[in-house]
Amino acid sequence: MARPLIVVTGWIPQAGMDVLATAGDVVVSPADDPQRADRLSAAAAIVTLLTDRVDHALLDAAPSLQIVANVAVGHDNIDIAACHARGVHVTNTPGVLTDATADLAMGLILMSTRRLGEGERLVRSGEPWAWSMSMMLGTGVQGRRLGIIGMGGIGTALARRARAFGLSVVYHNRRRVDRAVEDELAAELLDLDDLLATSDIVSLHCPHTDATHHLIDRSALETMKRSAHLVNTARGPIVDEAALVAALAGGTIAGAALDVFEHEPDVHPALRSSDRVVLLPHLGSATVETRDAMATTAARNVVAVLDGGAPLTPVLPPKGDVGVS
Numbered sequence: 001m002a003r004p005l006i007v008v009t010g011w012i013p014q015a016g017m018d019v020l021a022t023a024g025d026v027v028v029s030p031a032d033d034p035q036r037a038d039r040l041s042a043a044a045a046i047v048t049l050l051t052d053r054v055d056h057a058l059l060d061a062a063p064s065l066q067i068v069a070n071v072a073v074g075h076d077n078i079d080i081a082a083c084h085a086r087g088v089h090v091t092n093t094p095g096v097l098t099d100a101t102a103d104l105a106m107g108l109i110l111m112s113t114r115r116l117g118e119g120e121r122l123v124r125s126g127e128p129w130a131w132s133m134s135m136m137l138g139t140g141v142q143g144r145r146l147g148i149i150g151m152g153g154i155g156t157a158l159a160r161r162a163r164a165f166g167l168s169v170v171y172h173n174r175r176r177v178d179r180a181v182e183d184e185l186a187a188e189l190l191d192l193d194d195l196l197a198t199s200d201i202v203s204l205h206c207p208h209t210d211a212t213h214h215l216i217d218r219s220a221l222e223t224m225k226r227s228a229h230l231v232n233t234a235r236g237p238i239v240d241e242a243a244l245v246a247a248l249a250g251g252t253i254a255g256a257a258l259d260v261f262e263h264e265p266d267v268h269p270a271l272r273s274s275d276r277v278v279l280l281p282h283l284g285s286a287t288v289e290t291r292d293a294m295a296t297t298a299a300r301n302v303v304a305v306l307d308g309g310a311p312l313t314p315v316l317p318p319k320g321d322v323g324v325s
């Protein structure tokens with residue numbers, strides 16, 4: 001019997017490829033592959049990256065598809081309802097990138113509040129500089145309040161790191177987290193406006209959905225403290241980037257640190273030229289260990305489904321729920 005065809009849309013770590021090879025014939029077929037249509041037409045599984053769009057057009061081209069295994073925890077690149085309507089499983093990679101992303105968010109908090117990107121640019125520029133008492137002063141994080149929007153695994157992991165740095169934690173979430181976690185972190189659930197109005201740093205950890213698109217818009221930015229910093233390691237379109245540009249230029253907030261962008265990989269030119277913002281190229285999960293774990297999680301989902309079993313980490317159909325985590 002012919003082995004099932006598994007299409008992988010771009011490079012993934014060998015650890016994932018090795019697992020996939022146990023379940024079928026594996027081809028790497030990016031969007032510009034001239035043989036892509038043929039390959040999709042025979043594919044039983046597709047392993048996608050967060051830059052791939054999985055929509056009706058792709059599903060029409062892949063009538064034998066059983067599973068879309070996204071190598072990411074986020075899945076706003078996939079039309080989940082369309083997949084489920086055709087009986088195609090969708091999976092993501094929760095858990096395995098929690099620490100890497102929380103580490104990066106903590107790093108961005110420090111970069112923004114302590115002006116680390118600006119300092120690095122100064123040294124690299126070759127401009128003369130000399131230490132002085134007043135040079136490039138930032139603000140300390142100790143005793144400040146961190147507001148976490150989306151208290152899932154990554155938000156909670158960031159809260160743990162932030163507590164170790166002396167920050168207090170409030171959060172906004174669809175539902176209250178376990179009492180034990182709230183107690184451990186001394187974290188308080190607030191409504192969105194209260195969180196925005198009282199936090200010194202606001203960090204986004206919710207999925208990008210219709211409900212969270214432009215959650216941080218002009219009005220949200222105006223609700224924040226003028227001294228506040230915004231950190232986004234979730235998805236770019238949760239923030240209205242034009243409104244953020246205006247808020248940074250007008251001093252509505254003090255600074256921002258972004259790992260993701262509304263029109264990724266394009267970055268608004270005004271952000272590139274602003275010293276008030278730290279910019280990273282979507283590095284949240286970018287460690288060797290994490291990417292290995294993401295690839296093998298996606299691959300194990302493919303193996304489970306092609307073996308006739310249930311996916312290990314399914315993304316369930318949308319329920320019309322409008323929460324942030």
Ligand code: GLV
Pocket residue numbers: 050071072073074075097234284285
């Ligand atoms: C990264 O952004 C992910 O969703 O895994």
